[in-house]
Amino acid sequence: MRLTGPGIWGEPADRTLAVRVARRAVELGVDLIDTADSYGPNVSEEILAEALHPYAPGLRIATKVGLVRPGPGIWRPVGRPEYLRQQAELALRKLRTERLDLLQLHRLDPQVPAAESYGVLAELQTEGKVAALGLSNVTVADIEEAGRHFTVATVQNRYNLTDGSSEDVLDHCTQNGIGFIPWAPIAAGELAAPGGPVHEAATRLGATPGQVALAWLLRRSPAMLPIPGTGSIAHLEENLAAAELELDDATYAEITSAR
Known part of the structure; x- marks a missing residue:
């Protein structure tokens, strides 16, 4: 997320440094890097591919779809199945891979039935385009509903020493073997x-x-x-x-x- 410009928008001030940061992370043993199509948009995924492709064995790149970016600092959910599929296909191209290691729904769209969004993610996994599926910014009830469509591998919610609003989600993940990815940690x-x-x-x-x-x-x-x-x-x-x-x-x- 921080490899992009101000407001998580556009190119970073120093793209060469951004590439070096990504490479140094892997040198130091990082084996999971989280990004999203909305970071830039597109910029973060493209920098990671430039820096790390071909990917080292065991390195997993997680990306997310479901938010659009009309401008700096603006985030709007779009969960229409055709849009999520389009963005997943584009992520494959930008990350230069035939299968996404982890694809996460960035945010549920209140204008789209959740089952429709979950359904297309399950289709992408069945087609072999995605290895694992996850959710972001969700409740325990959301996780349980998604679980009727696919195995939820990870959940990414805001969680840190000052924000325990996802305490129940963390406990649910811990009890059910789901990776919990806290943002703003x-x-x-x-x-x-x-x-x-x-x-x-x-x-x-x-x-x-x-x-x-x-x-x-x-x-x-x-x-x-x-x-x-x-x-x-x-x-x-x-x-x-x-x-x-x-x-x-x-x-x-x-x-x-x-x-």
């Missing part, structure tokens, strides 16, 4: 302010507040697949270092109770 709000539990933990552990926020997520559930976005190699490396940071029981409990 680093947000910690006042918890990261001086004197706050995230700030105190970061100081004690020699880490950054963002790293503590990611470490908390990773401990919260084995289903957790955080996707911190960045357009900076230094920030990328900082984020990935959070995977080596372990919160002790007391620190984890203190941060959890302060949410």
Whole structure:
């Protein structure tokens, strides 16, 4: 998402740097990269293909369809089956692949019956154009309804130390073996302010507040697949270092109770 221009719109200021960031992520062991047709639009998928194709064995590129972009910072759902199919076909072309590793419905369209959107995704999987299917910005009821059409592999909802509105969705995913992809994972709000539990933990552990926020997520559930976005190699490396940071029981409990 952050490999594009301001407002997640257009080309980044430095496309060469964006390519380097993607390549460095894979060098450091990242094996899941999340994108969407609406990032740019198109720009993110095209940069990832330029940077990483042919893809290393085990590397999975997840993309999303279902949002259109009339302009910078504007996102509108479109879930018509013919549109979702068109965008999936275009994603195959932009990512230079014959099968999408993971295709996620970016958002349900209130103007389109969910069954119609789910149905075309299931068709794409049956046709071999998609390996796995996921959802984004959904409820437990949405997941259960989608499950009548296809196996839900992942769910991508906003979730972090300051936003627990998807707590029930995370628990459902954990209990049912569904990968949970929290977007905006680093947000910690006042918890990261001086004197706050995230700030105190970061100081004690020699880490950054963002790293503590990611470490908390990773401990919260084995289903957790955080996707911190960045357009900076230094920030990328900082984020990935959070995977080596372990919160002790007391620190984890203190941060959890302060949410």
